[in-house]
Amino acid sequence: MSLYLCVDSSSVELLAGPSNVSNTTIESFIETIRLTVGDALKTCSSPASVDPVALPPPAHLGFAAVWFGIAGADSPSIIESATNPLSVLLGIPKGPRLSIANDAHLLAAPIRFHADVSFAVTVIGGTGSIVVSFAEKEDGELEELGRVGGWGWLLGDEGGGYSVGREAVRQVLEEQDKHSILTVVYIPDPASSTAILPDHPAHTYMTRKERLSSLSPLVFTAAFEHNDPLALNVLQTCAEYLADQIDVLVGDASEESPRLVKASESVICFGGSLVGLEGYRKIVLDELESKGHVFKCVEFVGDCAAVGAAGLRMKYQN
Known part of the structure; x- marks a missing residue:
């Protein structure tokens, strides 16, 4: 898992262990988030702390918005099961500022970098493959329109x-x-x-x-x-x-x-x-x-977490 925290004009990156919710329990996933976020926040403390920050974070380190792209989060039930624990853990209410979706959604973040496009088509081609289309709504949220693939090697992964x-x-x-x-x-x-x-x-x-x-x-x-x-x-x-x-x-x-x-x-x-x-x-x-x-535009996204963080900051920078 790659985590980016945007602070003013800079970003802090921290890497953690696997966080695919289809391969672990929600409890284990939340614990990974707790350890990773707490460790990342210590670099934002003033003065910097040597110990991880306890969550939910104190007011001066509170989050303005959070965007989770979670591997394996392919159903509303999985997303719902993660929403409440993450809301409590991070001290951010359920709603538009707490976005939880499949990791393919992060790949659509460049839609916010191009003022002249309203849609994004994300194409993941690695060991496997999946294609997802999105529209950007008036409030800046991404709406998933369609999805093809992502069925795994037994049933698909064409082009991977x-x-x-x-x-x-x-x-x-x-x-x-x-x-x-x-x-x-x-x-x-x-x-x-x-x-x-x-x-x-x-x-x-x-x-x-x-x-x-x-x-x-x-x-x-x-x-x-x-x-x-x-x-x-x-x-x-x-x-x-x-x-x-x-x-x-x-x-x-x-x-x-x-x-x-x-x-x-x-x-x-x-x-x-x-x-x-x-x-x-x-x-x-x-x-x-x-x-x-x-x-109209073609992008290759080498780091979905970094691009997702940049897109989230653009959405809420005002």
Whole structure:
């Protein structure tokens, strides 16, 4: 978890452990927040404190607004279960100044940096993938309009790292029909107690998901450093998968599809290790252009927490 505290014109960053609410209890998540925020606030004390600040914070360190982008917060029930404890912990009432949503929402923060756009389409392309569209309402809040993907490697993640590895194996099989590759792919997942032996191949200690995902860096190297035709075709195919997901949320709104957003009125915000590579991002954008979608603004967000904090400060700076 990455935490940013905005104080006047500066920011304080602090890193903490995992905080995916789908992989832990709400109690454990709140405890992580308590430790992280208390530790971060000590740097804002005057004079600076060596001990974490007890929460809720004292009046002179009170929060003007808080924006949580929480991994795994994909349902209203999860968000509701976190809202009350966070409100009490941080001393900020439930309402517009306490915003809790999925971490994909932070990626939409650049909409506040562009006065001439009203919509944002966020595209996460790392190990997995998800596309979410937003509108900025009159009060500055973000309204989620649509979502595609985020289903995990078994059901989707098109255009992400697992997808790239899987597509590479498919295309090699189509060209050469090397059944020995299938043997490697379908070796059962190792038991958690399996001892690592130096003379055994590394892939025998990986899960099937990890075996395919680990191929992604090799494909990108072959494509962009060696101009390998097969690797380039793999990335072109996976970029098309990702563009197809974006295409579901973009277009001219109509009575049948009132929540579509128009690319020419939107900022597209990319985040994730794969779309962080300019070459791959360009393939996705070229594919979108071929579908008639040219976005008004294009952003790559390397640090969602930092950009989210900057967007929150812009919203409340007056």
